[in-house]
Amino acid sequence: MASPMELSCWGGDWGLPSVHAECLVVMAYGRFSGAPLKVNVIDNSWRAPRGSVPLLVSDDIVISQPAKILNFLRKQKYNADYELSAKEGADTLAYIALLEEKLHPALLHTFWVETDNYYTVTKPWFGSRIPFPLSWYLPGKMSREALNRILVTKGGPPFCSLAEIEAQIYRDAKECLNLLSSRLGTLPFFFGNTPTTLDAFVFGFLAPLYKVQFPKVQLQDHLKQLPNLCRFCDDILSCYFRLNLTGISPAGQDPIDANLQKLIQLVNKESNLIEKVFFHPFCDLLVDD
């Protein structure tokens, strides 16, 4: 218990502590349960892990995947769910499954598959946090993995084209947002006055959709029509992450660093052109297949 726990995460922007849903889930749970996590934001150096982020390291134990990290934290006595009844624990599991099945595909699509969003926001942003020449390869790989996941889980005979699959996953995601909104109602958190695991998951999945400024924002528009979910995200950001924004980020980002990052983002945007020419026709072929 005394050993320090270090969490490697993709960093934040647009007022978020992290732009990555899974990282955000773990960071939020850490705050809710009071676990003393030392957050290492991934920068463009070689030593940072990138394969399975978020990654928790405690002594010689290395854990990836949010659900496993949360389990580990619970075993270390950092439990945000002490006050839940057995039935509420069951509800937590069910709503997390709902998020996974209905909202996650649309979130992946918004970040990694939607062409405009990917080339103007996601790829430059992640590219600037990955060392060259890996920055040319890794975002494309992450994008292909996201597309593959969407195709094998949601594709199938009734939906023959990517456009039909897209329509379906966004319909599912909007329904999911509506269900979450009716479940939350006017409560401050899903199970009353204190945040729990479910709040961490919902926050992690919703906040990036709510805050990241993409050119194509159909899900964000829908989310903004559900004021209680927006209020839920804003409350968690202001109550649990305000210290983070004023405390840690200025130290990690002096003006030179910020300028350098902007430059790297710019270079990455240029390199998109090359990728578009060489890789995109190939991707289209795969999709049509």
Next chain:
Amino acid sequence: MSLAAEAFVTQIAAAEPWPENAALYQPLKEEQILLSDNAACLAVQAFLQMCSLPVQVVYRANAEYMSPSGKVPFIHVGNQVVSELGPIVQFVKAKGHSLSDGLDEVQKAEMKAYMELVNNMLLTAELYLQWCDDATVQEITHPRYGSPYPWPLNHILAYQKQWEVRRKMKAIGWGSKSFDQVLEDVDQCCQALSQRLGTQPFFFNKKPTELDALVFGHLFTVLTTQLISDELSEKVKSYSNLISFCRRIEQHYFEGRAKDSTFRPSLIS
């Protein structure tokens, strides 16, 4: 189906009452059907029984290829063909039959969430067992799946399906799971369902909903299917309220059709 097509289908469906000759198509039950398909078929049968909509069950070796979505079961009603539980619930609702109309918004959200839990954990675990556990694949899945086809088509189709399912497992992060981890997930899911059900007769007290039909389909199938090991059914058997829940639905909705041998593997001993 596009939005416009869906709206059109809904309109047509609403215009006609439920016909006498409605049929439900599923694979051959003795020699062909697999665990996950059987669960899906039973869930739809239970749902239609709960709605008191008569349907004749038709067994076809090529049901999978007849289905518009490539998945069983599908129903043939009037001149409409609809497959899988979700779309069938929508279709039946358009005809004015619904089990979940009495629920408020929060309960509806809860029902949907638990249905996703069953799909996310139980269904995936069934698929894992029948396509990724090597002993089960060799002894049960391949012989049964390939049974209607001549050599070498039986092997080709079974391997094609296996490749497809394994690819999906890999994409959702189940590819590297061990069988014990999968059993742990099943246990967690059953525990959640058991806690949610408590001492009520159905998940939303007095009246069954599509969630009850789905849970029944999966649990009853797991409990009554002979596999090479009974580890999966042992997990379910440790929750006595889930067992009595399955018995209750079997007695209430399938007893009258006891002659139908679909339900020969009865829980009532």
